[in-house]
Amino acid sequence: MQKIVVEGGAALNGEVQISGAKNAVLPILCATLLADGPVSITNVPNLHDVVTTAKLLGELGAGITVDEGTLGKGRGMVIDPTSVHSHVAPYELVKTMRASVLVLGPLLAKYGAAEVSLPGGCAIGSRPVDQHIKGLQALGADISVENGYIKARRNGRLKGARFVFDMVTVTGTENVLMAAALAEGTSVLENAAMEPEIVDLADCLNALGANIEHAGSGRIVVHGVERLHGGSHHVLPDRIETGTFLVAAAMTGGRVTVRNARPDTLDAVIDKLKQAGAEIAVDADRITLDMGGRRPKSVDLTTAPHPAFPTDMQAQFMALNCIADGVGVINETIFENRFMHVSELQRLGADIRVEGHTAIVRGVQKLSGAPVMATDLRASASLVLAGLVAEGATTIDRIYHLDRGYENIEEKLSGLGAKIRRIAS
């Protein structure tokens, strides 16, 4: 098992390249199952979740070629779905990555049947998939849940329908959107998620011949087509990785430019960083944050679906509040158990009180390094951030969580002057 050791104290300075978005590339890789020919994806981040998805697609029979990429286009992957021969996503793979449930819609729509293990809960909450199932049923699918598997079938083509999600769900919207792309007639998805990753998925599907309108709004219109062809797509930059590096710069009082970013996907995060006292300059694909050596000011925030403040940045801002000037109140409204990082941050000396879905963080002058344990992906990121400003060494265990969603994080942070290394334990 590997660990990360961070020695705190260095202000981060310099430039860092942002990778393709985990939450865009995972549904896009699954969407390639819908095509009749090979699909070439560029700007694919080298993440554990991408490897798991490739394994799953391979298990279904798809051909997969990894290409280290041409200059400026990042790593590439070509998925050839024409050899798919199985429609079963087994528990062994799904349990390691919830996003595996995203093969449900494509397998059902394209191959007529799907058996996908129920993903189950995870550290941050119970995370049911009832909306995925109801949405596909609205398109005419016959679905049962047996022996821990979602078993879906269709008779003839799926039929376009109007479906209103009970709550905003990102992967739920993606599953139903992918299935509707090959349905007969028009589907209208109401109360759809508006995350930039949904837009990227729709852009990819449209590049393969789908006819999807208004992705990025709460009402997506999908005119079903009979088939999708092969093609190519360049994945959107990761807004959560971007936000994490910007918080690192703000906490350490540094000056960092993130390259290959999409500033327009980060309005709520940039706004909070400004409230924390950062000077921020933005152009088309770069963001520069200059903290000028100042201590950040505490910020209050409430997580909510896009375009509001993302739950995937909550833990990182909690770390910032831990060393900020003042008291910051954080409300988590998306996941019922997304404060697992609190007890680990407290081990570093943070002053945090949790009342239900609210964490009240009183900034302290300094944290001190300690051994801590990562419990989920963004909790891990918050511990790395706290380690960057803690006095002495912070050793973070269970970093496989971090590797699910951050490409070369220690190399990228080292490039900005952080003292961070990975060790085998």
Ligand SMILES: CC(=O)N[C@H]1[C@@H](OP(=O)(O)OP(=O)(O)OC[C@H]2O[C@@H](n3ccc(=O)[nH]c3=O)[C@H](O)[C@@H]2O)O[C@H](CO)[C@@H](O)[C@@H]1O
């Ligand atoms: C791979 C991916 O894109 N993951 C993201 C996705 O997760 P994911 O798509 O799993 O999260 P959802 O948007 O579905 O979850 C939002 C809320 O809806 C609830 N819910 C969801 C579906 C359902 O059928 N029933 C139900 O009750 C969930 O328990 C949660 O409380 O969006 C989350 C919220 O922005 C992010 O934190 C994750 O990083």
Ligand SMILES: C=C(OP(=O)(O)O)C(=O)O
């Ligand atoms: C919760 C996250 O991811 P996932 O939905 O893949 O667990 C995340 O990216 O912070």
